[in-house]
Amino acid sequence: MGYRSLKQCVDDLERHRHLVRIDAEIDPNLEMAEIQRRVYQAAGPALLFTRPKNCRFPMVGNLFGTLERTRFLFRDTLDAVRRLVELKVEPGEFFKRPWRYFGVPFNLLNALPRRQWTGPILKHRTTLRQLPQLKCWPMDGGAFVTLPLVYSEDVNKPGWMKSNLGMYRVQLSGNDYVPDREVGLHYQIHRGIGVHHHAALRKGVPFRVNVVVGGPPALTLSAVMPLPEGMPELAFAGLLGGRRVGLVTPAESPLSMPAEADFVIVGTVGGTKPEGPFGDHLGYYSLTHDFPVLNVEAVYHRPDAIWPFTVVGRPPQEDTSFGEIIHEITGPVIPTVIPGIKAVHAVDAAGVHPLLLAIGSERYVPYAKERVPQELLTSACAILGQGQLSLAKYLMIVAHEDDPELDIHDIPAFFRHLLERVDWRRDLHFHTCTTADTLDYSATGFNSGSKVVIAAAGTKRRELGWQIPPSLMLADGFTAPRVCMPGVLAVQGSKASELTALCRGLERLDGFPLVLVVDDSDFASRHVNNWLWMTFTRSDPASDIHGAGATTQNKHWGCVGPLVIDARLKDRMAPPLVEDPKVTRRVDALAAPGGPLHGIY
Numbered sequence: 031m032g033y034r035s036l037k038q039c040v041d042d043l044e045r046h047r048h049l050v051r052i053d054a055e056i057d058p059n060l061e062m063a064e065i066q067r068r069v070y071q072a073a074g075p076a077l078l079f080t081r082p083k084n085c086r087f088p089m090v091g092n093l094f095g096t097l098e099r100t101r102f103l104f105r106d107t108l109d110a111v112r113r114l115v116e117l118k119v120e121p122g123e124f125f126k127r128p129w130r131y132f133g134v135p136f137n138l139l140n141a142l143p144r145r146q147w148t149g150p151i152l153k154h155r156t157t158l159r160q161l162p163q164l165k166c167w168p169m170d171g172g173a174f175v176t177l178p179l180v181y182s183e184d185v186n187k188p189g190w191m192k193s194n195l196g197m198y199r200v201q202l203s204g205n206d207y208v209p210d211r212e213v214g215l216h217y218q219i220h221r222g223i224g225v226h227h228h229a230a231l232r233k234g235v236p237f238r239v240n241v242v243v244g245g246p247p248a249l250t251l252s253a254v255m256p257l258p259e260g261m262p263e264l265a266f267a268g269l270l271g272g273r274r275v276g277l278v279t280p281a282e283s284p285l286s287m288p289a290e291a292d293f294v295i296v297g298t299v300g301g302t303k304p305e306g307p308f309g310d311h312l313g314y315y316s317l318t319h320d321f322p323v324l325n326v327e328a329v330y331h332r333p334d335a336i337w338p339f340t341v342v343g344r345p346p347q348e349d350t351s352f353g354e355i356i357h358e359i360t361g362p363v364i365p366t367v368i369p370g371i372k373a374v375h376a377v378d379a380a381g382v383h384p385l386l387l388a389i390g391s392e393r394y395v396p397y398a399k400e401r402v403p404q405e406l407l408t409s410a411c412a413i414l415g416q417g418q419l420s421l422a423k424y425l426m427i428v429a430h431e432d433d434p435e436l437d438i439h440d441i442p443a444f445f446r447h448l449l450e451r452v453d454w455r456r457d458l459h460f461h462t463c464t465t466a467d468t469l470d471y472s473a474t475g476f477n478s479g480s481k482v483v484i485a486a487a488g489t490k491r492r493e494l495g496w497q498i499p500p501s502l503m504l505a506d507g508f509t510a511p512r513v514c515m516p517g518v519l520a521v522q523g524s525k526a527s528e529l530t531a532l533c534r535g536l537e538r539l540d541g542f543p544l545v546l547v548v549d550d551s552d553f554a555s556r557h558v559n560n561w562l563w564m565t566f567t568r569s570d571p572a573s574d575i576h577g578a579g580a581t582t583q584n585k586h587w588g589c590v591g592p593l594v595i596d597a598r599l600k601d602r603m604a605p606p607l608v609e610d611p612k613v614t615r616r617v618d619a620l621a622a623p624g625g626p627l628h629g630i631y
Contacts, residue, residue, distance in 0.1 A: 032107050032272035033246045035150070035290045037334045039103065040078060040090055048099050049076040049090075054626035057083040058173075060613040063166035063341045065627065066091040068617070070341075070348050072631035078336075085162045089337045093247065094351040101355070103247050107272040110137045111359060114269065140274050141265040143190050149278040149289025150332035157329055158202055158210045161293065162337045167309030168610045171318065172204020174308060176340045179242040179253045180215065182226040183285060185233050190277065190286065194222035195263035197253045199308060200241055200295075200324075206303050207323070213295065214305035215239070215322045216468075227299060227322070237299040238285045239324055244292025244338050246271050254352050256360065256417050264288075282328050292335040297324040307604070312381040312567050313344030314604040316469045319476060343607050344563060345378045353378055368412045370405055372430045373438040374419065377566075379559040383467050384566040386422035388413060389438050392429035392487045401429060403457060403485035410483040414461070421467045422481065424566055429487035442515050442558055449494055449517040449543045452486040454577060455588040459483040462572045471603045473570040480572035495519075495541025502539065505531035508547070512555035519592075520546045520554040520561060529576050529596060537578040537591045545592045549599055565597040 033039040043049035056062050056079050069077060073096050079089045094100045101108065114137065163173035178200040184192040198221065201207065201214035217223050223239075230237035242249070248271030252263040268274050276289035280296060287294045305321040340348045353376065364374055370391040377385040394404040406427050413419050413427075428436070428448055436447055459482065466479030473479030494517030502511060507527030512520045519542040523532070529547065536545060546565050548554045554561040569575070574596040577589025599606075621627040 032104065032248055032270070034273065035246060035332075035334075036090070036244045036292050036336050036338060039093075039247055040076075040336060043076050043093075043099075043102075044078070046102070047075070048102060049078055050074075050630055051078045051080055052626060052630075053080050054620070055081045055083050056620075058085065058089065058162050058164045059083075060165055060168065060610055061616060062089065062091065062164065062339075064609060064613055064617045065620070066339075066341045067343065067347070068621075069631045070095045074631045077630075082162055082337075086160070087162055087331075087335055087337050089162050089164070089339055091339050091341070092348060093338060094250075094340070094355075095348050097351050097354045100251075100351045104251075104270060104355075107248075107270055108359075110272075111269055114138075137269060140268040140272060143264050143268065143275040143277050146276045146278050146289050149276055150334075151287060151289055151291045151294055151330050152278055152280060153333050154331050154335075155329060156331055158213065158295070158326060161202060161329070162339070163203060164339050166341050167315070167343070167607050169307050169315055169605070170204075170309060171201065171304075171306050172207075173202040175200040175202060175241065175243060176342065177243065177250055177338050179245070179249055180217070180223060181240040181242055181285070181287065182223050182237070184226055185230045185235050185237070188284075190262055190264050193262050193264060194226060195242075195249070195253045195267075196221055196223055197250075198223060199305075201305050201308070205305065205318070211326055212303070213241070213297075213324045213326060214303060215299065215324050216305050216308075216316075217321075230299075238283055239297060239299055240283070240285050240287050241295040241297075241324065242288060242291045242293070243295075244336060245288050245290050248272075249275070249288060249291075250338070251352065251355065254349075255356060280328065280330065287330070290332075291330075292332055292337065294330045295324070295326055296328045296330070297326040299323065300325050309343055309607045310469050311342040311345060311347065311349060312384070312469055313563060314471070314567070314606050317471070317604050319468075345381060350378050353382065367416065368409060370409045371413065374413065375438045376419075376422070377441065377562060379441070380562040380566040381470075383418070383421040384423045384470065384472075385562065386413070386419060386425045387438055387441075387444055388425065388427040389430050389436060390427050392431055401431065401488045403427075403429075403487045406485040406487060407459065407483065410459070410485060414481065414483075420465075423466065423470070423472075423479065423571060424482055424484070426484045426486075428485075432487060432489075441562070445518065446494060446516060448484065448486045450490045450492060451488055452484060452543060453491065454543070454593050455581075455590060457485050458575075458588055458593075459485065460572055460587065466570075470567070472568055472600070473573060474602060479570050482571035482575065492543065493541060494543075499539065499541070503535055505535050508532050510551045512551040514546070514555045514561040515558060517542055518544045518546065518561065520548050520551040522549065522551040523547045523598060525598065529594065533576050533578045533580070533589075533591070533594055536594065539578070539592055543592050545594045547594060547596045547598055554597075561597075565595055568597045568599055568603065569595050
């Protein structure tokens, strides 16, 4: 049976030595986040901070810091959820092996939330000022809730059946927010809460929202799951948690809240105010923009409340574990949603959303002498129409038939396969003037940008180079060529360097179909994660893709020689995340021999 509360989860992790208590006073302003980042990078334990500075509530971080610990949290229920996924993929399996699915009907009962008259969350009240004021990066606009579970309902069909529980950024303080009365809600245009907000505006009624913090970990994971349309997150939380989610209704609001939550901020959305900046998962700051304001009416907390938090930044970070466990659970379902697709992988090192890899089928013309991308293009359009997958800027898709053993999670192998086969004259397909991730500043406008599909199929066209050709001649302003991996070359270019001249000089370059223009080629070539991050977070396909021997035919752009991606930082982009040196020195001292953090990471 899963955990009833976060306190029960924390106690269990401590008993099994998956959690360490830190009893020294630690400042939630930058210190706590830097400690969490270090412990995460060392694959260390969950951290319970018992004495946050200027706050009476304990804080817990790094709960999901390793895939192994994430599996441990749901060890009693993962198999049951997987069996449900199996039946979704192959319903006939129930009749072939009924004994395997004996418990499925009983598990499904857990998907039904249950109403309660009261619960722990209604026991106490507090104020926004008394909540932990966590700040993760020096330029953050204020304190943020980093694991918020934002609950809303459809005003036209109220109740949990049409509810949405999503993880949308919440700013507790700073900017122009009225202290103790207003918080900022940052949600992107494609999210479920946006549909609910739109419905409330059309009907002319108040849009009520509850910001839930804590509760059993099943609630947290359910809030980030890419669930099928029509399946409420509360229902999945019951399945994953192994028990029905209890719901209570406070006196101030008709909107339900989980009875076992640790904190709930109750309010009504009205108007907009500047929100941000905030150090985000792309590895840069998302800047200040107008977003909805939640006018706070009450703040509830349970008697033994613990404030859970995470830290985002350049990946990998703790949210990587979310992606890994989500793939384990939902991966088998993808072929049933998009016929012909074998696998999809959002590349964490590239910021998750900017780069999407896919393996599909190419069966349209089985009698053709040469396989070319056709069905792959149909599948690519379907992928870009699926929920969060629609945020992808670069979608690279290859044919399963060309290498049935290709592992989509082996990034170098995938790129080698694609670069050996791609034909830049034919295989680039742009979507221009479209929506983009709110957090991505590589394009020229907010919430707008472009996408490109790169589809490659057929036999190998080339051998990939792994050494810099002695004959390579770079145009003025471009220096320090470095090999990132076979077939991928990075060159360093100043802001004034002329890309047209570079492309002209690369027309006869063999073995390197992909050339990256970067600010620091040594850094880019040091690790595959470095060039992935620089390339796909710092470029917009329509603006920054160039090529040697470029031509446009029937409005289709392509090139004969290497594809050139301008992956330099642009003036319009937000600054990368850099830690405060003073805080770094304080944490160094805490981790030194004799310090309270010594030996934890």
